[in-house]
Amino acid sequence: MRIFRFQQAINFMRFKWPALMLSALLVLGSLGLLAVKGINWGLDFTGGTVIEAGFSQSADLSQIRTVLAESGYPDAVVQYFGSSQDVAIRIAPRDGVEQSRISNEIMAALAKTSDSQIEMRRIEFVGPSVGAELREQGGLAMLVALLGILLYVGMRFEWRLSVGAVLALAHDVIITLGLFSLLQLEFDLTVLAAILALIGYSINDTIVVFDRIRESFRKLRDSTPEETVNDAVTSTLNRTVVTSLTTIIVLIVLFTMGGALIHNFATALLFGIAIGTYSSIFVASGIAVQLGLNREDMLPPPPPEKEGEGTEPLL
Amino acid sequence: MLNQNPLWRYLLVVGVLLLALVYAMPNLYPEDPALNINATRGGAVSENTRQQLEQAFVSAGITPKAVTLEAGQVLARFASAEDQLRARQVATELLGNVNYVTALNLVPTTPDWLAAIGASPMKLGLDLRGGVHFLMAVDMKAALDKNINDLTQAFRADLREARVRYRSVTADTERGQVQILLRSAEDVAAARAALARLDREYVFTDGAAEFSLNVSLSENRIREIREYALNQNITIIRNRVNEIGVAEPLVQRQGADRIIVQLPGVQDPAQAKEILGATATLEFRLVDDQGDLAAALNGRLPPGSSLYYDRNGQPYLLENRIMLTGEHITNASSSYDEYGQPQVNISLDAQGGNQLSQATRDSIGRRMATVFIEYKPGEELQADGTPVLIKQEEVINAATIQARLGRSFRITGIGNPAEAQNLALLLRAGALIAPTQIIEERTIGPSLGQENIDLGMTAIMWGMVVVLVFMVIYYKVFGLIANVALVANLVLIVGIMSMIPGATLTLPGMAGIVLTVGMAVDANVLIFERIREELAEGRSVQQAIHQGYDRAFATIADSNITTLLVALILFGIGTGPVKGFAITLAIGILTSIFTAVVGTRLLVNLFWGGRRVQSLPM
Numbered sequence: 001m002r003i004f005r006f007q008q009a010i011n012f013m014r015f016k017w018p019a020l021m022l023s024a025l026l027v028l029g030s031l032g033l034l035a036v037k038g039i040n041w042g043l044d045f046t047g048g049t050v051i052e053a054g055f056s057q058s059a060d061l062s063q064i065r066t067v068l069a070e071s072g073y074p075d076a077v078v079q080y081f082g083s084s085q086d087v088a089i090r091i092a093p094r095d096g097v098e099q100s101r102i103s104n105e106i107m108a109a110l111a112k113t114s115d116s117q118i119e120m121r122r123i124e125f126v127g128p129s130v131g132a133e134l135r136e137q138g139g140l141a142m143l144v145a146l147l148g149i150l151l152y153v154g155m156r157f158e159w160r161l162s163v164g165a166v167l168a169l170a171h172d173v174i175i176t177l178g179l180f181s182l183l184q185l186e187f188d189l190t191v192l193a194a195i196l197a198l199i200g201y202s203i204n205d206t207i208v209v210f211d212r213i214r215e216s217f218r219k220l221r222d223s224t225p226e227e228t229v230n231d232a233v234t235s236t237l238n239r240t241v242v243t244s245l246t247t248i249i250v251l252i253v254l255f256t257m258g259g260a261l262i263h264n265f266a267t268a269l270l271f272g273i274a275i276g277t278y279s280s281i282f283v284a285s286g287i288a289v290q291l292g293l294n295r296e297d298m299l300p301p302p303p304p305e306k307e308g309e310g311t312e313p314l315l
Numbered sequence: 316m317l318n319q320n321p322l323w324r325y326l327l328v329v330g331v332l333l334l335a336l337v338y339a340m341p342n343l344y345p346e347d348p349a350l351n352i353n354a355t356r357g358g359a360v361s362e363n364t365r366q367q368l369e370q371a372f373v374s375a376g377i378t379p380k381a382v383t384l385e386a387g388q389v390l391a392r393f394a395s396a397e398d399q400l401r402a403r404q405v406a407t408e409l410l411g412n413v414n415y416v417t418a419l420n421l422v423p424t425t426p427d428w429l430a431a432i433g434a435s436p437m438k439l440g441l442d443l444r445g446g447v448h449f450l451m452a453v454d455m456k457a458a459l460d461k462n463i464n465d466l467t468q469a470f471r472a473d474l475r476e477a478r479v480r481y482r483s484v485t486a487d488t489e490r491g492q493v494q495i496l497l498r499s500a501e502d503v504a505a506a507r508a509a510l511a512r513l514d515r516e517y518v519f520t521d522g523a524a525e526f527s528l529n530v531s532l533s534e535n536r537i538r539e540i541r542e543y544a545l546n547q548n549i550t551i552i553r554n555r556v557n558e559i560g561v562a563e564p565l566v567q568r569q570g571a572d573r574i575i576v577q578l579p580g581v582q583d584p585a586q587a588k589e590i591l592g593a594t595a596t597l598e599f600r601l602v603d604d605q606g607d608l609a610a611a612l613n614g615r616l617p618p619g620s621s622l623y624y625d626r627n628g629q630p631y632l633l634e635n636r637i638m639l640t641g642e643h644i645t646n647a648s649s650s651y652d653e654y655g656q657p658q659v660n661i662s663l664d665a666q667g668g669n670q671l672s673q674a675t676r677d678s679i680g681r682r683m684a685t686v687f688i689e690y691k692p693g694e695e696l697q698a699d700g701t702p703v704l705i706k707q708e709e710v711i712n713a714a715t716i717q718a719r720l721g722r723s724f725r726i727t728g729i730g731n732p733a734e735a736q737n738l739a740l741l742l743r744a745g746a747l748i749a750p751t752q753i754i755e756e757r758t759i760g761p762s763l764g765q766e767n768i769d770l771g772m773t774a775i776m777w778g779m780v781v782v783l784v785f786m787v788i789y790y791k792v793f794g795l796i797a798n799v800a801l802v803a804n805l806v807l808i809v810g811i812m813s814m815i816p817g818a819t820l821t822l823p824g825m826a827g828i829v830l831t832v833g834m835a836v837d838a839n840v841l842i843f844e845r846i847r848e849e850l851a852e853g854r855s856v857q858q859a860i861h862q863g864y865d866r867a868f869a870t871i872a873d874s875n876i877t878t879l880l881v882a883l884i885l886f887g888i889g890t891g892p893v894k895g896f897a898i899t900l901a902i903g904i905l906t907s908i909f910t911a912v913v914g915t916r917l918l919v920n921l922f923w924g925g926r927r928v929q930s931l932p933m
């Protein structure tokens with residue numbers, strides 16, 4: 001079985017401009033959203049307290065809100081979490097002395113709300129200083145990851161490809177962040193992990209295409225850079241689609257069966273990988289071609305590998 | 316001949332897989348609900364305790380699977396969680412909860428032959444086991460402030476002793492220095508010389524006012540103070556965590572001023588917080604030797620004295636007047652005296668030295684008792700749901716005063732080095748110099764933990780099934796080969812996770828495994844697509860297999876190195892659960908390269924390599 005059977009290369013680069021325009025629009029739109037609506041930072045980054053409580057019967061949210069307001073927490077955000085017997089209570093950080101005591105008080109207050117059994121399922125408290133640190137570290141990690149990839153790809157490939165790859169990555173990340181801003185999904189540590197995993201996946205995808213571009217340049221001596229890129233993207237298209245498909249399938253499984261705690265993690269990856277697949281086909285090589293990628297600039301061919309040479313160190 | 320491999324290569328791959336399989340096996344055995352019974356305060360449980368416990372369980376109608384004494388604690392395994400909970404009650408009734416701590420635990424049932432080769436199940440993160448994670452920050456400002464205040468007092472005495480007349484000595488905690496105002500330039504020089512002789516680590520600067528001198532501490536000394544405050548807190552927290560009754564607690568330093576505390580299986584975070592946050596204090600009191608101890612035990616206390624007990628239940632009659640409280644202790648350490656006997660050295664601050672000197676002037680020859688006071692949560696609850704704290708007083712030492720005591724003294728005549736160490740530790744614990752604050756808490760209830768495991772397992776299973784089916788449909792027989800690699804990959808991940816001592820499985824880690832399952836087929840997809848291309852270009856089957864693997868390998872290596880780079884960065888910045896994700900992702904990448912490139916190639920070569928085949932079933 002095969003998804004695509006091509007007799008000749010598809011002219012992907014014909015869509016270069018429409019694709020780049022679309023991407024530019026999406027990126028600008030996302031940046032606009034981020035500027036206007038911002039990101040719904042989760043507890044990990046803002047600090048504060050989240051308490052998840054399990055009720056033996058359906059919980060009455062308005063009653064819980066009233067009781068919490070009476071106990072001195074009028075600002076508590078009370079929502080169902082996963083099911084109607086599961087309630088998440090969020091409390092913003094406050095300048096009290098002993099913030100870590102808040103969860104004790106909330107649990108005691110909840111006990112008063114109903115006759116049904118209440119079970120503590122999860123308490124997360126993050127002090128404001130820790131939140132600020134995590135935010136800083138997270139941003140730093142993202143930059144270091146992008147920089148490391150820029151260096152590695154720059155070392156292994158031509159600089160135009162390297163710039164194309166990193167711009168495509170930034171494109172994937174920004175648009176995924178844009179989605180989180182648009183839907184106001186909570187951005188917590190697991191989502192940060194997902195974004196970094198996305199960076200890893202998306203660069204993986206792009207490199208496979210680039211590897212083939214390099215090879216095609218050596219093989220097709222008389223074609224234009226655009227034709228060469230078209231040939232490379234066409235011959236890797238099956239692989240790109242199949243791998244994305246299997247990954248997206250497992251992510252759908254994760255999204256539907258992984259539980260509420262990793263919902264946003266799965267969302268970020270699912271959306272990001274779809275965008276990443278598109279960008280490694282159209283955006284990364286499009287940018288490289290636009291930057292003036294041509295045969296003469298490609299690195300000299302690496303020495304031919306002997307059979308099994310590369311496999312030995314793995315054992 | 317192309318595409319044939321020497322036998323050793325097959326043996327090697329099969330060997331690696333078998334090894335991983337063996338080390339992954341302990342994960343298949345269920346865990347036993349168990350009780351850990353420990354003695355507190357450096358005491359020990361004996362074979363006697365073990366027998367008592369076993370009899371008590373049996374007479375209560377509970378049949379334990381095993382009751383063993385290992386590493387100074389009794390471990391009792393039970394068939395069900397109900398038995399475990401009932402047994403806990405029995406144990407608490409039998410031993411009381413003052414000198415013994417009973418902790419609920421889940422212990423692996425790894426068979427002996429597996430345990431003998433060091434195989435053990437994967438460690439589960441708190442989000443899967445349930446439990447409490449605290450990040451505590453030590454208030455270093457408080458430690459340094461206290462130090463400056465102590466110095467201020469000490470300087471007054473030091474200057475008097477050196478006969479330097481000063482106008483005032485004041486603490487300036489804001490700038491971390493002591494300000495000395497004097498009367499003349501000569502006095503400034505004299506004060507400086509006198510103090511410099513006492514300690515090289517003082518740093519002198521001229522004050523803004525006339526004839527003034529500012530003294531601060533060197534970077535070195537400040538670092539020492541911070542280290543001391545942190546280590547002291549870690550010791551104290553370790554000590555207290557043992558009281559909570561947790562089977563495998565973790566207390567670990569993080570960075571310059573933070574402490575991570577992980578308490579798996581704790582059901583009541585409120586109680587844990589109380590215990591960790593409770594303050595312990597020390598009091599030194601004179602033993603009332605005139606009073607009648609027997610009468611006091613019968614309820615007729617002599618005026619001005621009260622009854623106290625030590626760990627072994629030995630009663631003491633102590634005067635109500637407190638000679639000194641623990642906050643004046645600046646350091647306590649155990650060592651050996653000139654006869655090789657264990658002793659504890661205690662240093663006090665200046666004020667404490669004066670107080671003790673006054674108090675012991677007329678008491679030479681009498682005994683001085685050290686009372687350790689701690690607050691433990693009791694059964695009752697306060698209005699806000701936290702347990703009422705019960706004050707517990709315990710005599711930890713009583714020694715005869717040999718001479719008038721000053722800023723530093725020692726306690727000798729201690730039974731053994733371990734006891735001396737323990738006493739030093741308790742003395743330090745009672746003199747906490749820097750308070751801690753919980754700055755992060757992550758608590759997962761036990762039922763949510765189990766739920767997370769179930770969710771993760773279902774996701775992994777269904778993710779596997781879907782990918783396996785897809786691969787067979789898409790690549791037919793070659794799909795089967797990729798599937799063998801995929802299953803082998805999963806075994807390798809679990810095996811390696813079980814082997815690495817620091818690797819912990821978390822919920823995002825499980826998500827990482829699911830993701831790896833999806834991505835691991837990538838290498839095979841690359842190879843198979845390449846083989847198809849080579850075939851389409853008219854190469855022979857053998858050539859196509861050879862070229863397909865060879866050419867795809869460079870691409871696979873290139874593309875996975877970047878993902879590995881990302882995983883390393885994630886590991887560097889992530890905390891707990893996210894670290895777990897990074898670990899499974901990194902291991903998954905490495906194992907998937909191994910299984911997809913090395914493993915499937917062997918299978919492909921085994922079936923089709925070096926034979927005259929016209930086409931490949933893909």
